[in-house]
Amino acid sequence: MNLLVSALEPSANLHLKFLLKELENVNISGIFDRSLGEPLYGMDEFSVMGVVDVLAKYFKGKEAIAEMVSLSKNCDKVLLIDAPAFNIPLAKAIKKRYPDKEIIYYILPKVWAWKKHRAALVDHYCDRLASIFPFERDFFKNAEYVGNPLLDEIDIKRVVSSDKDTIAFLPGSRKSEITRLMPVFQETAKQLGNRRKLLVIPEFIDKNRIEEWYGDISSFEVVQDTHKAVAQSHFAFVCSGTATLETALIGTPFVLVYKARPLDYKIGRFFVKLPHVGLANIIMDFEKKSPVHPELFQEDVNSDNLLKFYETMDRDHFDKKSEELRSILKTGSAQRVASMILS
Helix, strand or coil, rough: CEEEEECCCCHHHHHHHHHHCCCCCEEEECCHHHHHCCCCECCHHHHCCCCHHHHHHHHHHHHHHHHHHHHHHCCCCCEEECCCCHHHHHHHHHHHCCCEEEEECCCCCCCCCCCCCHHHHHHHHEEEECCCCHCCCCCCCCCCCCCHHHHHHHCCCCCCCCCCCCCEEEECCCCHHHHHHHEEEEEEHHHCCEEEEEEECCCCCCCHHHHHHHCCCCCEEEEHHHHHHCCCCCCEECCCHHHHHHHHHHCCEEEEEECCCCCHHHHHHHHHHCCCCHHHHHHHHHHCCCCCEEEEEECCCCCCCCHEEEEEEEHHHHHHHHHHHHHCCCCCHHHHHHHHHHH
């Protein structure tokens, strides 16, 4: 089988890596990380950090869509992973040229948060929809819940240890997130004294940028493996994003923290009407259950508040909520998506 793949982001390529383990005798072409094969474009060519980058990539995106449509002619099926700003126009273009070409969308647009109109577009242009959250079936006509990829990728749970002095700091992976959170993390680390403080710096971040983005990291032990760092920690401070759901599933108590430019934050809150921001809490909201973890934003993200949540955590309650979350998501998704592709 020849499969055309569109995976533009690091998380999408991690999900793709685990999916390919379930797909024997399948040849892939398209856009994905170069470590997975020989793509038309590597994912690094489409990484964006803001509006300026988006505009700069606009014409390359149009060119890439045209080339992907041409590639799809000789492919049996098409797999789109996340990245709706690119993948929805791609699906539309492929269907226009080849109406009978089967398109599978994996990691659906988050229409439950914003841009609800995308649901109708995805339903119209895509043949099968692989949902990773149970509640998404209420937003898409054709969505099938396939499990959650993090349960494929997380093979470790929190280490139960007598050492309660290890704390993980996860300031995110984007420059804007890191530069806003690190001053607070540095102050918090100082107040934590001799405790072991793990700072997660993703492997893909250029070493030459570390000083510029992170500042003084002398108070921390730098690690790259998020899952191992979180699993051996007694508590974690985690920037909003997928890492919050990973931390919740591993079972380490944490507080979500997020700081943005004031205008960006106001615009985001205007368009996103959800009561919570963390994925674990959003899942619980749709299940009509209490949240898994606390959330702090903007000026509330300060060392006093971070230390307060660390010192007052209810570990038994968190353990209960973490198990509850796992029972809702049930299983990983790679096997089911592979079956969808091969059927």
